[in-house]
Amino acid sequence: MSSLTIKDLEKLQAEHPDYRMELVEGNIIVMNLSGYESVEVAFEFATQLLNWVKPRKLGRVFNYS
Structure with a gap:
């Protein structure tokens, strides 16, 4: 081996x-390779996270590809 x-x-x-x-x-x-389904899930997650973080001024949300 x-x-x-x-x-x-x-x-x-x-x-x-x-x-x-x-x-x-x-x-x-x-x-x-990532398919469109996983990209869509990641985008939805990031959107939800941003909607929580931004009004509370807790930091930034971004994506590494």
């Missing part, structure tokens, strides 16, 4: 920049 390293992950990620990958217990796992 081969155990891959961070360097292996970095090399593979550089070769395939359109894919999200993780290194879990020595295995590289290719993550699914």
Whole structure:
């Protein structure tokens, strides 16, 4: 059983920049791209959170893609 390293992950990620990958217990796992359903859920969540935070002046709400 081969155990891959961070360097292996970095090399593979550089070769395939359109894919999200993780290194879990020595295995590289290719993550699914977000579909419109998950984007919609995230947007709804952010909207609800913003509607709670803004009137109370509790901080800022933003998204990292």
